Amino acid sequence: MHSKSVPIRTRFAPSPTGFLHIGGARTALFCQLAARATGGEFVLRIEDTDRERSTQASVQAILDGMAWLGLDYDEGPYYQSERRERYQEAVGRLLEAGLAYRCYCSRERLEGLREAAMAAGEKPRYDGYCRDRSDRPEGIEPVIRFRNPLSGSVAFEDRVRGRIEVENAELDDLVIVRADGTPTYNFAVVVDDIDMRINLVIRGDDHINNTPRQINIYRALGAEPPEFAHVPMILGDDGQRLSKRHGAVGVMAWRELGYLPDAMINYLARLGWSYGDQEVFSRQELIDLFRIEDVNRKASRFDTEKLKWLNQHYLREGDRDQALAELLWHMEQAGFNPASGPEPSRLLGVQAERFDTLTELVEQSRSFYQDFDDFEPGAAKKHLRPVAAAALTGLAERLAEVDEWEPDALQRAIQETADALGIGFGKIGMPLRVALTGHGQSPAINQTLWLVGRERSLARIEHALDWIAARTAAGA
């Protein structure tokens, strides 16, 4: 157990321009774990200052994704769009103190500047044209820029990267308020994190380069910067940045693919973070063992194979209620009526070890809930042959007498039938399997019988016998 004296307050601050991304989910998880480990709080804040791109649907998608994963927060969600006065107040202070200034440069001029710099092989940056300007041109809505220090450097101790230092000369005067009066990201985060008393900022390492300028803004605002921890990115299995091209990048897409929230959380936690060689962690263990400084510095690849393995583990040994709830959801998606077949918990008990995902499990359980019309050709040809007719007939008679339709009794019935006929278990098992499910793969045959149920089993055996008879008659 790692105890930290100061409770940590973290925040997850997604911008609502899409669904909850896998990388974002992991960042949120790390934030939650870091906070909970110290008895601190995990805050959710929606960064919707860009009104052009933010949508309510995205906000909902992010909330849904977090809810599904069980990433509950202690405060929020706060919306930046509802905090305009706070930003205005802060800008006012900066303006008054001469730490920010209005810039009337046209986009054209800035564009020209950028091109010229690029052409000269230099870093494109604002040249400070309006930095010391005192007049106020009419008819132009100015943006407000932060007056970044010209000399010296900014350094900070990143909790996962170690010391990072950048020269102020590398930083230019960034825009903190747009012409329309809305704050830009780098300004809004700082104001928010100060107001929300965030003392550990955990975010993707694509923000490392923003940190020095944000620290300058903290100081300009007279606030002590928080601690920072930049976690590495999650790449696709090809080592490239995750994008739609990689298929499922949204968390909820993985639900549809049949994965469990706990498996996803475990996988994500273990991607970039480790505790010795341990692979499986309960939520509580995660909270107890997680330390942000144990997070790796290297970008990692998303490995579906390992997720599958964990998913099966949780399907079999994880939280029963969660697995059942997801199973029901998938059955509904697949159009099954749970009442028309075995109890879902029985299904799960028998099928969990046979599949990695719930989608496969459900798809392969169809015959327990719905009747089928045709046998899978290959399986029928191979196993529903005339020689199987005697076995099936004998079995039907024996099964009709079974008092309790449960695995052990069914197993005995099959064994006795095989013994009576003097044939091996295999000779009777496969024809029965095909008769019951229409194809050649299913749980252990007594379990299959159990799941299909008495009525259906007997009817299907009859049906198979008819099929064999027809085949024989056709001279096959």
Place this chain on the structure above:
RNA sequence: GGCGCCAUCGUAUAAUGGUGAAUACAGUGGGUUUUCGCCCCACAAAUCCGGGUUCAAUUCCUGGUGGCGUCACCA
């Protein structure tokens, strides 16, 4: 291009200034089995390259290479 970050089996992670460099997933080969699967056993697989410090470097330093990130009135 400037700046910044990163570098151990295919993947994710361990470990250590001295080891046979470990574990898991995936892979391969067997075994068990009434199908698939589960399970069991075994095998294969890595310290990016160069220089330095050192008795000893995968580990510390430095150069290179490669990868990634970032250079907006996006976040």
